[in-house]
Amino acid sequence: MISSRKYLIVSITVGLGLLTACGEASVESNAKSSNNNSALNADSDLTNKDERKTENSFDEKNDKNQLEEQGGMSKKASTSNEDDEPLKSDNNSNEVMESKKDVYLKKLNEMEESDRYTEVKTTMVEMEEQEVERYKKWDKELNEIYGVLKDQLDTDQMGEIRKQQRDWVTHRDEAAKVASLKYEGGSTESIEYVATQATLTRERCYELVAKYMK
Incomplete structure (x- = not known):
């Protein structure tokens, strides 16, 4: 009778130990999964940030290039006008009738x-x-x-x-x-x-x- 009780107690103890071990393993697994997910999310965030940064950099570069092109065109047009005026002035001076x-x-x-x-x-x-x-x-x-x-x-x-x-x-x-x-x-x-x-x-x-x- 005493042996049966001991056996039962041992079985219960072992079962509890197994349950505890399984619970800890599950918690550790969940923790690892959570850590992995966090790492993945962090990587994803970094990737998204990098992509956004790249896109912003690309957009800024495009905007800068467009501004430079517009500035260049404006400067070219201005230079063209300035060049035309002296030429026009030179032509007029050449065409001035003698008194x-x-x-x-x-x-x-x-x-x-x-x-x-x-x-x-x-x-x-x-x-x-x-x-x-x-x-x-x-x-x-x-x-x-x-x-x-x-x-x-x-x-x-x-x-x-x-x-x-x-x-x-x-x-x-x-x-x-x-x-x-x-x-x-x-x-x-x-x-x-x-x-x-x-x-x-x-x-x-x-x-x-x-x-x-x-």
């Missing part, structure tokens, strides 16, 4: 250069004819210049120039007479007269253009 004054001064210089290199005739008759032609050329130019001034200047200014011109004509003819009298009675008297008229007319052309033309 009447510059045109006529250039023309007068060319006429004077032509006179300087014209071959002088040999006979008195030819020499006189040559001086007459020279005078006519400069007198025609003087009349043309006078016409331009009439278009450019106001009535008061032209009134003053008209008075000066009448006085100048008197001066021209008197100066030509004085110059020719040096050769009075000679074959060159008439040549000197017209040559002086031509020279003074040329000087008057320069004077009117330089002082009054615009």
Whole structure:
């Protein structure tokens, strides 16, 4: 009878021990599973964070690239506009028309250069004819210049120039007479007269253009 009780007690003790061991194993297994799940969750969180970080970094990089591209395009457009403006300015400066004054001064210089290199005739008759032609050329130019001034200047200014011109004509003819009298009675008297008229007319052309033309 006592043996049966001992046996029963031992069996119960062993059973309890087994149950306890199973319970601890189950708890340890659950703990390990929980730890594994936590580790997996942590890894998953890290992975998600890394992915989000990568995505954010990629998005930031794209945004930065887009901003740089837009900035570059804006800068390029700005540079293009800035470049166009100087070019436009340079083109305009090249296309600016010469003033009447510059045109006529250039023309007068060319006429004077032509006179300087014209071959002088040999006979008195030819020499006189040559001086007459020279005078006519400069007198025609003087009349043309006078016409331009009439278009450019106001009535008061032209009134003053008209008075000066009448006085100048008197001066021209008197100066030509004085110059020719040096050769009075000679074959060159008439040549000197017209040559002086031509020279003074040329000087008057320069004077009117330089002082009054615009």
